[in-house]
Amino acid sequence: MSQAPASDNGIFLWMTYQAMTRAGLDCAAIFASIGMPDEPPDQSERRINSPQQRFWGAAQQVSGDPHIGLHVGELMPPFRGQVLEYLFLSSSTFGDGLQRALRYNRLMTDALQLQLRIEGNEAVLSGLEHTERHYLECATLIVLRFLQQVSDGEFRPRRITFRHAQGAPEEEYLRAYGCPVRLSSEEGALYFDAALLARSSLAAEPELLRVHEKLAAQKLEDLARQDFLHTVERELGGLLEQGEASLNHLAERLGRTPRALRSELSALGTTFKEVLAGYRERLARRLLARTSEPIDQIIYLTGFSEPAAFTRAFKRWTGETPSAFRKRMHGDNAVF
Numbered sequence: 001m002s003q004a005p006a007s008d009n010g011i012f013l014w015m016t017y018q019a020m021t022r023a024g025l026d027c028a029a030i031f032a033s034i035g036m037p038d039e040p041p042d043q044s045e046r047r048i049n050s051p052q053q054r055f056w057g058a059a060q061q062v063s064g065d066p067h068i069g070l071h072v073g074e075l076m077p078p079f080r081g082q083v084l085e086y087l088f089l090s091s092s093t094f095g096d097g098l099q100r101a102l103r104y105n106r107l108m109t110d111a112l113q114l115q116l117r118i119e120g121n122e123a124v125l126s127g128l129e130h131t132e133r134h135y136l137e138c139a140t141l142i143v144l145r146f147l148q149q150v151s152d153g154e155f156r157p158r159r160i161t162f163r164h165a166q167g168a169p170e171e172e173y174l175r176a177y178g179c180p181v182r183l184s185s186e187e188g189a190l191y192f193d194a195a196l197l198a199r200s201s202l203a204a205e206p207e208l209l210r211v212h213e214k215l216a217a218q219k220l221e222d223l224a225r226q227d228f229l230h231t232v233e234r235e236l237g238g239l240l241e242q243g244e245a246s247l248n249h250l251a252e253r254l255g256r257t258p259r260a261l262r263s264e265l266s267a268l269g270t271t272f273k274e275v276l277a278g279y280r281e282r283l284a285r286r287l288l289a290r291t292s293e294p295i296d297q298i299i300y301l302t303g304f305s306e307p308a309a310f311t312r313a314f315k316r317w318t319g320e321t322p323s324a325f326r327k328r329m330h331g332d333n334a335v336f
Contacts, residue, residue, distance in 0.1 A: 069134025095197030
């Protein structure tokens with residue numbers, strides 16, 4: 001079974017939208033590059049990380065700024081009110097809080113695999129690596145400012161290393177990050193004084209820490225369940241095209257027995273029939289609303305055997321025929 005693709009908490013894209021709006025950028029054009037409308041993204045909707053290259057490529061083209069990720073990062077609103085911040089503040093020391101935040105880092109993103117190590121009198125936060133330079137340089141600023149706010153401004157980076165060879169001028173990095181940056185390095189990492197790890201937290205509270213850690217663990221479990229359902233739906237997409245969208249075929253693709261798969265879905269409060277129907281509905285809506293694919297092709301992609309069956313199902317989902325839904329979503333003046 002394939003692993004779930006890397007993804008980010010929806011708040012990251014929401015923060016990016018706010019920063020780009022503050023910068024006066026054409027958000028409509030930039031967000032259209034990943035099929036999103038010109039409006040603040042839903043903070044609660046987790047986003048697949050793979051479109052980052054296309055997104056930041058559009059941002060650079062629209063802005064004409066070769067260092068757009070760094071400059072958008074400087075305008076990002078504070079990263080506040082998330083469970084990682086509460087975990088950090090209620091821990092006894094900065095080091096304890098950082099270790100806990102790293103343990104639950106996936107709640108925010110699993111596109112960056114951050115790890116902590118000690119080298120002499122320096123602490124090294126490694127894992128600042130991503131194929132899209134603009135995303136990475138923007139995310140690094142989010143990490144820096146978060147560490148500064150949970151340490152009441154005491155966190156000070158000594159230097160940052162990136163693996164990419166092309167970047168901003170030295171003075172731009174120094175202004176944005178407050179420390180030197182070295183490019184073409186063996187790893188992407190953030191270096192700071194290891195003594196800060198022993199700094200006591202003024203908001204340390206053992207009872208609240210237990211509550212926050214329980215909440216973080218529950219959110220991590222919920223995310224794992226979402227990942228499984230996303231994996232199920234990815235496999236369903238291929239099976240629908242082959243006309244083999246059955247519980248038995250799906251179980252085989254996932255390396256499970258039908259009985260085991262049925263039990264896993266039941267534990268998540270759903271069934272194969274419900275997952276299949278939900279996936280078909282979302283796929284049909286998306287293809288009708290966002291593409292000019294012929295309806296016959298959409299019928300094939302959603303796994304229906306005949307147009308009448310597709311139309312009946314779509315009217316049950318939406319109260320509209322596929323043609324009426326498409327016309328309403330595209331508008332009379334739509335151009336394809």
